[in-house]
Amino acid sequence: MTEPTTNCAAVRIGIVSISDRASSGVYADQGLPALQDWLGRALRNPVTFESRLIPDEQAQISQALVELVDVGCCLVLTTGGTGPALRDVTPEATLAIADKEMPGFGEQMRQISLRFVPTAILSRQVAVIRGQSLVINLPGQPKAIAQTLEGLKDADGQTLVPGIFAAVPYCIDLIGGPYLETHAEVCAAFRPKSAQRPAPTAG
Ligand SMILES: Nc1ncnc2c1ncn2[C@@H]1O[C@H](COP(=O)(O)OP(=O)(O)OP(=O)(O)O)[C@@H](O)[C@H]1O
Numbered sequence: 001m002t003e004p005t006t007n008c009a010a011v012r013i014g015i016v017s018i019s020d021r022a023s024s025g026v027y028a029d030q031g032l033p034a035l036q037d038w039l040g041r042a043l044r045n046p047v048t049f050e051s052r053l054i055p056d057e058q059a060q061i062s063q064a065l066v067e068l069v070d071v072g073c074c075l076v077l078t079t080g081g082t083g084p085a086l087r088d089v090t091p092e093a094t095l096a097i098a099d100k101e102m103p104g105f106g107e108q109m110r111q112i113s114l115r116f117v118p119t120a121i122l123s124r125q126v127a128v129i130r131g132q133s134l135v136i137n138l139p140g141q142p143k144a145i146a147q148t149l150e151g152l153k154d155a156d157g158q159t160l161v162p163g164i165f166a167a168v169p170y171c172i173d174l175i176g177g178p179y180l181e182t183h184a185e186v187c188a189a190f191r192p193k194s195a196q197r198p199a200p201t202a203g
């Protein structure tokens with residue numbers, strides 16, 4: 001994991017893997033490790049992760065999201081359960097605890113994923129604000145986590161489609177959360193000039 005820059009605010013982030021089979025031990029969960037790995041590479045802030053691995057049960061998902069917001073997570077990322085299958089209820093569970101819906105995140109994720117798979121249109125991810133937290137659904141395929149957060153780059157590392165995480169730090173500023181800083185080579189956060197703070201110094 002990249003060494004965090006010490007004068008960034010410490011943050012708490014919720015990560016939730018929603019999978020019947022991973023939560024019952026049919027296969028090993030790859031969702032939580034993928035989320036933790038990407039966030040660890042992208043963020044300069046020291047992060048405390050709050051993890052949950054749960055089945056595709058709407059009430060359990062909503063309860064986990066509320067708990068993570070209540071313990072002070074400024075950001076909660078879920079993976080899994082966004083498709084059309086009968087047991088896929090992550091978007092419903094997320095909307096049920098929402099103060100506000102943030103449709104741009106789901107729209108952008110489907111745009112990114114369409115560059116990888118035509119079945120991206122089957123994903124119903126939503127993002128919402130609850131209190132001072134941003135909650136975002138990501139697809140269940142472990143490799144889709146980095147794809148949607150980071151977007152698509154060409155062989156020279158130039159951005160072809162921006163990932164959704166570029167907009168996350170400013171969204172969290174606007175709801176009164178901590179100032180998130182990213183490693184630009186993984187994901188350059190975008191903020192209007194008026195919202196930018198001086199670059200942190202290491203040490
Ligand atoms: N937590 C996970 N760990 C490892 N692989 C996963 C995980 N979640 C999903 N996958 C993989 O991604 C595919 C699509 O994910 P999806 O969320 O649609 O799973 P699913 O078919 O509903 O099954 P389940 O909920 O039991 O994981 C799965 O079939 C599986 O191969």
Ligand SMILES: Nc1nc2c(c(=O)[nH]1)N[C@H]1C(S)=C(S)[C@@H](COP(=O)(O)O)O[C@H]1N2
Pocket residue numbers: 079080081082083084088112113116117119120121122123124138139140141143144145147148
């Ligand atoms: N980047 C990316 N997005 C993706 C996929 C993928 O493989 N890569 N799979 C799609 C498929 S097949 C489905 S059904 C939906 C919903 O997946 P979920 O139920 O695992 O959340 O995500 C879609 N989005």
